[in-house]
Amino acid sequence: MSAVLDLSNVRKTYGALNALDGLDLTLPDNAYVALLGPSGSGKTTLLRVIAGFETPDAGSLTFKGNRIEGVAPHRRDIGFVFQNFALFPHLSVAKNIAFGLEHRDIDPVTDPKILHTRVKDMVALVGLDGLEERAVTQISGGQRQRVALARTLITEPSLVLLDEPLGALDANLRGRMRLELRAIRERCGVTFLHVTGSESEALAMGDLVLVLDQGKIAQAADADTVYNQPKSPAVARFLNCYNLFDGTLSGNGFVNPLATFPLGGAIPRQSGQPGYAIRYDRIAVRPLDEAVANDEVRLEATFVADEYSGAAINSFFALDDGRVFEVESHLSQTVPAALQPQSRYALVWKRDDALVYA
């Protein structure tokens, strides 16, 4: 697979803050790439550097084989869909979409007939038929999102940057727009770089998922690999489906302030940061007096509350250091027994199900 964009050792500092700290990244051609990072991790900064709105302090950007550090934003052939859509409120849907094409620096389109055809194609592509003459103030959030996308796509960029594009939509619409965005991208055949703070969105949408941590890409892999084999405790934390413990490896155990967890046969992953992670849905809740098998790990905790979410129940426990420990039971597999709040239980998992980091 050839690369459309390659960033090498990119740095961007704001005073003492390293927003991008020697970041390397490669985006494949014709792919949906999701970039996951918590708020403040540098996602917008990264997009702004790629688009050319920010100048990096160091590093190289290679786009379609050419260095672009010195190229002005409007000459980069890179589209940007802003977080708040940034539409012109006084213009209609059609005029908003046409704007980018009429006013682009290279090869602007002014012939009304050509413009009309191009806008019509875009309207159809993003599913806005019949709304062309509406004011953008009189359409829904999801429709505004489509206008913002169409306005970018009409200029036929080779790469489209989307800054938390679904963040302003309600949950229902967000689900539908996930599928829509993937379908639209497939029809255009260009790479989308979609940044998000939502792990479920990143995992559901990305052919390739990048995880941003401390100004660097901590992991770049398909969703399944990121979810099942996070490269570091930090990546596991962002996924919101692992209980994490700090501690140290010693002999055949992971020593943390609460207990020493015996290890299975797996070799600890080198990550530069020791840690122990066990997935929410790999844990059984048992009465205190039930026996533990040779290949299991056991930890006692106090049940606090649970939360029903359709397909699963998430149960929350208080560990003896006060931290919360979460267990997810999928209802298709077992109906968990009712737990008594403030009672003690044994949390049990297989040694081999844990991810151990050295």
Ligand code: ADP
């Ligand atoms: P994200 O989009 O992931 O929430 P940002 O890229 O907006 O993160 O910001 C990353 C960090 O850089 C934050 O700590 C933010 O406060 C800081 N930052 C962003 N832009 C500026 C700026 N223009 N001046 C100073 N600090 C900034």
Ligand code: MG
């Ligand atoms: Mg941002």
